[in-house]
Amino acid sequence: MELNTLTLPLDTAITTKLDEAIGWARESSLWPMIFGTACCAIEFMSAAASKYDISRFGAEVVRFSPRQADLLIVAGTITYKQAPVLKQIYDQMSEPKWVISMGACACSGGFYDNYTTMQGIDEIIPVDLYVGGCPPRPEALLDALVTLQNDLRTNKYNPRRHKDFKGKLDHV
Numbered sequence: 001m002e003l004n005t006l007t008l009p010l011d012t013a014i015t016t017k018l019d020e021a022i023g024w025a026r027e028s029s030l031w032p033m034i035f036g037t038a039c040c041a042i043e044f045m046s047a048a049a050s051k052y053d054i055s056r057f058g059a060e061v062v063r064f065s066p067r068q069a070d071l072l073i074v075a076g077t078i079t080y081k082q083a084p085v086l087k088q089i090y091d092q093m094s095e096p097k098w099v100i101s102m103g104a105c106a107c108s109g110g111f112y113d114n115y116t117t118m119q120g121i122d123e124i125i126p127v128d129l130y131v132g133g134c135p136p137r138p139e140a141l142l143d144a145l146v147t148l149q150n151d152l153r154t155n156k157y158n159p160r161r162h163k164d165f166k167g168k169l170d171h172v
């Protein structure tokens with residue numbers, strides 16, 4: 001086929017900055033991985049199901065392999081016994097990656113103020129967005145997702161923020 005038979009709008013040009021093109025691509029193709037341990041995970045299932053339909057936001061490719069995910073959503077109570085597992089999953093995700101802490105338990109331990117429960121996952125991994133509530137409704141999670149997408153489009157995140165983080169399980 002000769003090039004001149006293609007119906008391309010040859011008189012049209014789109015200009016942008018490389019950062020903006022990358023931000024646009026990232027915001028439109030988030031691949032979440034859910035680390036769900038309790039009731040908040042049910043709210044995530046609702047967000048992903050037909051009524052709330054997370055695929056409207058381009059984030060429906062939920063992976064349970066950290067190597068295929070770039071958005072970790074932690075939903076539920078995290079005990080100190082689970083902490084190394086969560087940390088390992090986070091470490092196995094490749095950069096760039098983002099973390100949403102969903103619900104009071106993941107954000108702060110919730111009402112489980114006891115010796116078994118981590119008082120917020122940011123004791124061990126960096127968190128980009130916190131979603132409050134017990135449980136947060138699916139709309140709250142989708143609101144966090146849209147906020148993250150807006151931030152990605154404008155390249156708000158410092159690429160070093162995760163590398164510079166030192167949590168309780170980071171030794172050095």
Ligand code: SF4
Nearest residue numbers: 039040104105134135
């Ligand atoms: S924040 Fe509330 S709903 Fe979510 S895991 Fe904790 S107790 Fe359950």
